Amino acid sequence: MTTSIIGFPRIGEHRELKFATEKYFRKEISAEELQATAKELRAKHWRLAQERGVDQIPSNDFSLYDTFLDTAVLFNIVPEQVQAIDLSELDKYFALARGYQGDKGDVRALPMKKWFNTNYHYIVPKFEAGTQVKLAGHKLFDEFQEAKDLGIHTRPVLVGPFTLLRLAEYAEGVNPVQFIEPLVAAYKEVFRRLADLGATDIQLDEPALVKDISELELTLFDKLYQGLLADKAGLSVLLQTYFGDVRDVYSHLVQLPVEAIGLDFLEGRKTLDLVKEHGFPADKVLYAGVVNGKNIWRNDYAKTLALLEEIPAQNVVLSTSCSLLHVPFTTANEEFAPEILSHFAFAAEKLDELRELDAIRAGQGDEFLAANKALFAAERTVRNAELATQLAGLDDAAFTRQPALAERAMAQHQAFNLPVLPTTTIGSFPQTREVKVNRATFRRGEKTEAEYTAFIEAEIDEWIKWQEEIGLDVLVHGEFERNDMVEYFGENLSGYLFSKNGWVQSYGTRGVKPPIIWGDVKRERPITVKWSAYAQAQSDLPVKGMLTGPVTILNWSFPREDITIKESTLQIALAIREEVLDLEAAGIHIIQIDEAALREKLPLRKSDWYSEYLDWAIPAFRLVHSGVAPTTQIHTHMCYSEFTDIIPAIEQLDADVISFEASRSNLHILDELERQNFQLQVGPGVYDIHSPRVPSVEEIEHTIRAILAKVPTERVWINPDCGLKTRGIPETKASLVNLTQATRNIREEL
Numbered sequence: 001m002t003t004s005i006i007g008f009p010r011i012g013e014h015r016e017l018k019f020a021t022e023k024y025f026r027k028e029i030s031a032e033e034l035q036a037t038a039k040e041l042r043a044k045h046w047r048l049a050q051e052r053g054v055d056q057i058p059s060n061d062f063s064l065y066d067t068f069l070d071t072a073v074l075f076n077i078v079p080e081q082v083q084a085i086d087l088s089e090l091d092k093y094f095a096l097a098r099g100y101q102g103d104k105g106d107v108r109a110l111p112m113k114k115w116f117n118t119n120y121h122y123i124v125p126k127f128e129a130g131t132q133v134k135l136a137g138h139k140l141f142d143e144f145q146e147a148k149d150l151g152i153h154t155r156p157v158l159v160g161p162f163t164l165l166r167l168a169e170y171a172e173g174v175n176p177v178q179f180i181e182p183l184v185a186a187y188k189e190v191f192r193r194l195a196d197l198g199a200t201d202i203q204l205d206e207p208a209l210v211k212d213i214s215e216l217e218l219t220l221f222d223k224l225y226q227g228l229l230a231d232k233a234g235l236s237v238l239l240q241t242y243f244g245d246v247r248d249v250y251s252h253l254v255q256l257p258v259e260a261i262g263l264d265f266l267e268g269r270k271t272l273d274l275v276k277e278h279g280f281p282a283d284k285v286l287y288a289g290v291v292n293g294k295n296i297w298r299n300d301y302a303k304t305l306a307l308l309e310e311i312p313a314q315n316v317v318l319s320t321s322c323s324l325l326h327v328p329f330t331t332a333n334e335e336f337a338p339e340i341l342s343h344f345a346f347a348a349e350k351l352d353e354l355r356e357l358d359a360i361r362a363g364q365g366d367e368f369l370a371a372n373k374a375l376f377a378a379e380r381t382v383r384n385a386e387l388a389t390q391l392a393g394l395d396d397a398a399f400t401r402q403p404a405l406a407e408r409a410m411a412q413h414q415a416f417n418l419p420v421l422p423t424t425t426i427g428s429f430p431q432t433r434e435v436k437v438n439r440a441t442f443r444r445g446e447k448t449e450a451e452y453t454a455f456i457e458a459e460i461d462e463w464i465k466w467q468e469e470i471g472l473d474v475l476v477h478g479e480f481e482r483n484d485m486v487e488y489f490g491e492n493l494s495g496y497l498f499s500k501n502g503w504v505q506s507y508g509t510r511g512v513k514p515p516i517i518w519g520d521v522k523r524e525r526p527i528t529v530k531w532s533a534y535a536q537a538q539s540d541l542p543v544k545g546m547l548t549g550p551v552t553i554l555n556w557s558f559p560r561e562d563i564t565i566k567e568s569t570l571q572i573a574l575a576i577r578e579e580v581l582d583l584e585a586a587g588i589h590i591i592q593i594d595e596a597a598l599r600e601k602l603p604l605r606k607s608d609w610y611s612e613y614l615d616w617a618i619p620a621f622r623l624v625h626s627g628v629a630p631t632t633q634i635h636t637h638m639c640y641s642e643f644t645d646i647i648p649a650i651e652q653l654d655a656d657v658i659s660f661e662a663s664r665s666n667l668h669i670l671d672e673l674e675r676q677n678f679q680l681q682v683g684p685g686v687y688d689i690h691s692p693r694v695p696s697v698e699e700i701e702h703t704i705r706a707i708l709a710k711v712p713t714e715r716v717w718i719n720p721d722c723g724l725k726t727r728g729i730p731e732t733k734a735s736l737v738n739l740t741q742a743t744r745n746i747r748e749e750l
Contacts, residue, residue: 002316002361003054003354004287006205006240006262007061007157007323009347011505012041013330018509021064025509031090038064042143046152048348053355058203059147059154060140061323064090065097065123065508068167069110071159072096072125074137075186077168080130082107097123097508099691109691111169112507113642116207116243117267117600118294118326119514119556121507128171133182135189144197155238156194160204161187161224166217167208176220184227191233203238203262207322209253210244210268211604218249229257238262242289242322244604245270254281262287265307266321267294272310280313288313289321291350291357296327296502296516296558298345299353301360301372308361318354318361328502328513335500340518342375346502380562384520391570399619401626401654405679408630408656415589415631416542420750421704421718423743424474424683426637426659427546427592428482428723429463430732435480456480457534464538466733471740474590475543477535479725485548485594486556487515488527493575495521496557507690510726516558517568523575526582533586545588549636550576550620555597565601566616573620580625584632592635593624595653596722599638599646609646618652625655633657639685639722644672651680659683661721663703670710682711685721686742687735692727694734700742713750718743 011017020037023029042062049057063070072078073093082092085105094100099109111124140156147154161183165176194202213221229237236259245268246253253261261280263271265288280286288311290304308316330348331341345353356372359365401408434455442452459480467475482488490496497518503511528545536543550573559565576593583591598621603612625634636653639661643650650658662669662684670684686703687695695703707716718739724732 001055002318003358004056004155004317004319005049005054005058005324005351005354006203006242006289006293006320007058007325008045008049009325009327009329009505010041010045010062011329011503011511013044013333014501015503015511017041017064018511021509025094031088034064034090038062039146042146043150046147046150046154049351050152052348052351053358054351056201056317057147057152057154058157059143061157061325062143065094066121067157068115068159068164069093069097069123069125070137070139071164072123072168074135074140074158074190075164075183076134076136077125077127077131079110079126079128081105096125099688099693101693106693108693109688112690113167114600116210117602117604118243119504119506119512119597119600120326122167124167124169126169126171127174127176127179129174131174131179133179133186135186135193140190141193141197144194144199148198153198153200155201155203156199157203157205157240158187158190160206160208160239161228162217162221163206163208165220165224166211180220180223180227184224187228188231188233191231191235195233195235199235201236201238201259203240205240205242207242207244209241209246209249210264212606213248218252221249222252225256236260238285238287240287242267242293244268245274247274250274250278254278254284258284260285260287260317262289262319264289264321265311266290266292272307275311275313280311282314285315285317286311286313287317287319289319291318291320291353293320293322293324293350294326295561296344296346297561298343298372298375299350299357300376301357301369302376304357305360305369318358320350320354324350326504328499328504333501336497340497343380344516381519384522387520387522387571387574390574391567394570394623397626399622399626401622401628403630405654405656408633409681411630412633412656416633418473420713420747421716421743422473423718423740424472424544425467425476425720425736426685426689426723427476427479427544427594428485428725429476429478429480430727430729431480431725432729435459439481439483456531460531460535461538464535464543468539468541470733470737471744472736473541475535475539475541476546477531477543479546479723481531484513485596485723486553487513489548489553489576490515490557492524492527493521493572494524495519495571512556514556514558517554517560519560521568521571521575523578527579529579529582529586529588532583532588536587542590543588544635545580545583545591547576547579547583547591547593549593549595549598550624551601551617552595552597555600566620569617569620570623573623576624577627581627584628589631590633590635591625591628592637593621593655594637595621596637596639598650599643602646606645609649614646614649618649621653621655635659637722644669647672647676647678651678655680657681657683657717659685659717659719659721661685663688663721667703667706667710670707674710678711679715681715681717683717683719684711686718686739687720689720689722689724689727689735692731694731695738697738697742697745700739701745704742704746708746 240262324347356368
């Protein structure tokens with residue numbers, strides 16, 4: 001048993017789960033039909049892993065929405081409001097994920113945050129004073145039995161108790177310690193029930209161990225595992241970590257009475273050193289994460305084999321660095337030329353890489369090694385010497401905007417003369433079926449450019465007029481020409497490739513198709529100027545130019561591995577800088593440069609934040625906007641991440657206005673903004689756009705008052721917490737009408 005994976009993509013090769021779930025939301029199929037689709041996908045994925053030669057196959061890595069939410073439901077960590085609502089078990093689950101508004105009640109969705117340093121979002125459960133932790137769900141056991149019925153013996157996977165407590169939220173007066181005993185008892189019952197079903201192993205995912213661990217957290221971890229491992233019901237326990245190294249707890253891990261430990265040898269910078277310096281127990285199995293679960297490039301077998309030779313462990317299982325959830329399903333559905341496709345390995349192909357590496361280690365894979373060496377010996381791209389010279393010539397002035405923030409604020413106030421609490425949206429409006437069809441038919445050559453343009457102009461005209469009618473102060477053109485906030489830009493930059501079916505789950509039913517950075521990046525042509533200028537010509541009110549920032553474009557792409565991400569990001573920054581200056585020249589004087597993913601590549605350990613990331617990520621953003629006039633107002637936007645601990649870095653971006661997700665996290669960031677005397681103008685999201693529920697006027701008024709209690713009125717903007725492309729038109733319009741009415745009411749109070 002020498003190969004394994006941590007987890008596998010669940011949305012399906014052709015996004016079957018997404019489409020089935022959305023049909024269920026629209027009441028077009030029954031719960032039984034949705035569950036049948038999910039069951040078919042699980043069977044397909046288990047069989048694929050088995051056919052591709054994976055020895056140890058996980059189960060319960062599948063989810064209808066999110067595995068962290070699954071774990072909360074399994075252990076009854078569900079708000080009392082949802083427990084009491086008269087909905088089916090499945091609909092209660094979805095209410096936690098996306099809210100519910102109907103004849104049975106009104107439930108707000110649980111918070112959603114980024115999963116460590118990825119673009120995947122997890123649902124954050126909350127422990128309340130009345131939370132009764134107990135084994136309440138059955139999904140884990142059902143899926144193990146499903147695989148068993150297919151003749152496939154799986155290793156059930158479950159979020160570990162430490163990560164569950166570390167990432168959850170807590171009501172006032174509630175803390176993790178009070179849940180140790182009932183949580184340990186619940187996990188032990190899981191062990192017993194799995195053993196009764198015939199399981200022999202269990203995988204406990206503890207990625208929180210790769211973060212900075214305090215003494216209190218270490219004590220929490222020790223108490224959890226001392227209790228949990230006292231009786232394992234005969235199961236072998238794999239304690240699995242990923243996304244980094246476990247330098248703070250390695251000595252604790254190797255002393256635990258577990259049978260196996262999983263370590264990340266790719267993102268874990270100190271993992272190899274830890275194992276070499278401190279040794280690895282001979283009575284444990286080391287699951288070595290050596291195949292990249294987050295990027296799509298082929299594994300360099302020679303490098304991996306050399307790494308494996310250095311690992312001083314007697315029993316080593318080859319594994320992925322993390323779950324394959326973060327890469328597309330297979331390259332088999334792509335149309336790249338063979339000389340390009342040969343460089344890529346999606347999830348299915350990574351199963352092949354594990355098998356081939358295993359064969360090489362066993363002395364039976366010489367042909368695999370020879371072919372892989374030939375692939376990496378070939379020159380893949382030609383570097384752009386002119387671009388390299390341009391980057392080398394950047395001086396401090398290129399990263400510094402003049403004049404200072406306070407002086408710019410005065411100039412912009414006079415230029416725009418906006419009312420107190422100016423209202424706007426984050427950028428996109430609903431991507432209806434008609435919008436998508438217009439784009440698709442034009443791409444296929446079934447519609448002329450004139451017809452395509454006329455359609456988009458009509459959409460812009462309609463939405464500009466509607467925004468004026470409801471009283472928004474700063475308008476947007478709606479982004480009806482854009483398929484994705486990164487891919488759209490990549491299509492107008494050199495150095496990018498685009499997959500046809502490279503979908504990756506971002507959250508729930510939301511999939512993204514990250515573009516691939518193949519070579520050096522330069523702007524080929526103006527990207528957004530045409531549509532922004534057209535929209536501005538239709539209104540006397542300011543229309544925002546909408547751009548994606550360089551750090552987000554990099555983080556939401558599959559990056560190159562032959563140069564640093566710093567160099568790639570600066571290349572992108574130069575390209576977006578050109579776009580900013582062209583927008584300004586075209587009369588667009590409010591420009592939003594989204595950095596939704598700023599935190600995504602932030603090292604998980606604070607000691608590495610600046611030296612490895614922020615020292616170049618912040619200047620990359622500043623490079624983009626440093627050349628504009630004082631009266632051009634630069635906005636940026638960030639969403640669904642934890643920002644309270646990087647407030648100084650956000651301020652160093654030197655934007656004029658920042659909007660961010662706040663409604664789903666209950667405005668927690670406001671306390672930190674107040675404490676640190678944050679000087680930028682801010683637009684905390686006043687309602688959650690990832691839920692279909694429509695916030696009432698009173699609800700938004702309450703939120704605005706909460707904002708004004710923490711932030712000076714003259715620095716507050718009112719907006720949703722993210723773009724509206726995934727929402728329907730009725731709920732979008734109803735929500736924004738309520739937003740503008742609530743703002744007018746508060747203005748009258750002021």
